[in-house]
Amino acid sequence: MSDLRLGYPFRAVIILAVVLALAVLFQVLPAGREVAWVVATGVVLVALAAVVLRTLQRNRAREQSAHVLAALGATTADLPVSLRTRMPLVLVTGDSLVQLFNRAGDEERLTHVGDGAIWLRVDNPRDLPRVAVAVKQWRDGRAPDGVVLSIAPALHAGEDVLTQALRLARQAVSDASRMLGTRLPGYIAIYQRLTATPAAAAAAAGLRWYGVSSTTRLADAHRFEAVMQAAEAQVHQTGGDPVSAARAAALASVIGWTQRVVIGPLTGRLQPATPWALFGMGWIDCGPASDPRSPWARDVRARSGIMPPPMAASPVPWPMPQPLIESMPRRLWVSPRLAALAHAIALLACAGALAIWGSAKNNQALLAHIGADLGRFSMIPAAHDTARRDALQALVADRDQIDHYARLGVPARLSFGMYRGAPLMPVLNDAIASYETPPPPPAVVTLDSMSLFDSGRAQLKPGSNRAVIGALEMIKAHPDKRILVAGYTDNVGNADGNLRLSMARAGAVRDWLVEASGIPVTQFAIQGYGDTRPIAGNDTDAGRAKNRRVEITLVPDAPKEVPLGGAQKEAPKGGATGA
Structure with missing residues (x-):
């Protein structure tokens, strides 16, 4: 019995099979982590059971046949x-x-x-x-x-x-x-x-x-x-x-x-x-x-x-x-070592084939993901800049990932000759370059109340339309925007009266703009602030003159934040005023 050879390296072949299975499972196959761990546990348990059973069978056969072999x-x-x-x-x-x-x-x-x-x-x-x-x-x-x-x-x-x-x-x-x-x-x-x-x-x-x-x-x-x-x-x-x-x-x-x-x-x-x-x-x-x-x-x-x-x-x-x-x-x-070598080659071939299949599936998923991001970006209108910026960030992340692969190497789950991400880099760059930052919202048009209204009144004075022409041009240049007309007064007089006066003056300007521009009244919102938002001190004539104003502002996304025309009850005309 001293000249017995090593025989078939069963344990080594089992270990090789387990290592290959775990490597392909965790590094290549498109399986979730939880599924991968469950499968890996099953593979290890089956391998251990096979080794233990084979060892027990060989030892039992050797012991029972010891006299025959001797x-x-x-x-x-x-x-x-x-x-x-x-x-x-x-x-x-x-x-x-x-x-x-x-x-x-x-x-x-x-x-x-x-x-x-x-x-x-x-x-x-x-x-x-x-x-x-x-x-x-x-x-x-x-x-x-x-x-x-x-x-x-x-x-x-x-x-x-x-x-x-x-x-x-x-x-x-x-x-x-x-x-x-x-x-x-x-x-x-x-x-x-x-x-x-x-x-x-x-x-x-x-x-x-x-x-x-x-x-x-x-x-x-x-x-x-x-x-x-x-x-x-x-x-x-x-x-x-x-x-x-x-x-x-x-x-x-x-x-x-x-x-x-x-x-x-x-x-x-x-x-x-x-x-x-x-x-x-x-x-x-x-x-x-x-x-x-x-x-x-x-x-x-x-x-x-x-x-x-x-x-x-x-x-x-x-x-x-x-x-x-x-x-x-x-x-x-065939000698056991040669048979083991053939089995090892067969295991490697199976693992390679499985890895190629898994890599192909992962590359399909990558192409589908980037394609979906490109399609979403192209479908968002330029007017919806917030959503378009979110889609742009997804494209930038995709581009950075492809660039990372190009610089540091493709991971195993995408390699084995199946990687198809490199041709997507120019497409992503072109899509990212096509994004244009929207122009900044126009400046607020501020109108002097004294050039529009007589002191304490909310009816436009004759000839005051010249002062509103600039605001009208701004509105017509952005017909898709909503318009907020806000009135302000100084602190002279009763605060409640000033609030009603500022609301009435904003409504008067709104009515003129609706008639002059043809834009539906539902696209306008009015607001009166009275003397609550001064931009200068009210202790001087010059400061009070600055505070008496009407501001016209374009509101890009105002439906849920700013009440539209008719939503705010207008204050009755007249009453105590601060001019």
Whole structure:
């Protein structure tokens, strides 16, 4: 066991997969932070579970198969490591394993190294899955090359017992294939005495296997005809020797019995386990003692009425079925490190493809966002400057973001060859440059009340329209603006009277402007402030003259702030005044 290799770096591949998944998830994919954290937690938990489960399975298989691996190491100690990795290794289970493996007196052996294969004994078919996994680890990631099922019909009390054993072996092979991730080619070796020739003499004459082996699955029974023809040819070669003739007849009988009793439970599709793919099957005139109670002897008597004579057991060791595996299908073996490298490349390719897709989606979102900002800016009329400035700020932020990418580099979520923001820079600059600051609102037109009204009165004096012409021109130049007409007085006289007088004078100016300009009265607002907002001191004649005034102002956004014409009740004309 000291020369075991590192095997497949499962943990390293899992860690690489997790790192790539988290990097793509957080850096590229268009997912919200909450969703990303939920998915990341799930990925990490699944990875931890996979590592823990794989570690437990490997440790359990190694512990349970420690004696088998120790025997393998001892038996193959003289073989180079590369040879024991590439030399076919076959698991042998079923009947008479002691007679097959014990080749040195009473020594219990679990392994045997033959001329063309390493044979590993598995006494209980249920142990096939764990032994197969342990062997794969021992062979640096290469699974066993096949499973031989040894069947000695004379050892079974009846066909029902044999059928149950065959189903058990089939299920074990199916479980082992599933755990290994590859199929295990099957080989059937029938050990049955076919002639009554003394066993020692038969062994001295040389035991011969009759069977068929192929690199493809045995799909039909026509291939067994060649086996019987070979036995008949041997009879002709020996000049009709009675022993050869008896062996040929018995061989034909046992082949038919095998087809009816053995092949069905192993390959039939009515069984729950996966059908076992058989690549070789052979029979040999060797086996345990046979008497009329064996299943095959009873089958011969039932079909031909002839009772096979009792036959003694063959001397041990019995030959391994080496001829059956000579046509073993060769599987391409890839070292675990090379497989891990291929898996790592596949993971990188998947992560790259996912990153490219995520980057494309992010670039689509970026283009859609900037396009929406450009469309909103272009749709806002120049008169709505406040909204237009807000849209302009959004364009400036977009332009600054694109400029930041150009200077410092595109982030991963927009890169991978998918970035399309650079062509938007001239478009954004043109849109930003197209913004024109609106002209400042016109200055307030201030009219001297004494040039418009007589002292204490709110009726325009004849000829006073010349003083209002300037205000009228300003109003006509901005027909979309609302107009506020406000009246003011000095502090001479009663404050309430001054307030009513200022309101009445504002109304009089408003009425003249409506008539002269044709602008609807609803676009005007009037306000009287009396003596509450002086612009000079009221202690001198000059100061009081400045405070007696009418101001006309354009109000851009006045509907909710300034009462319009008719909304404010006008003060009655006349009353005590401060001029």
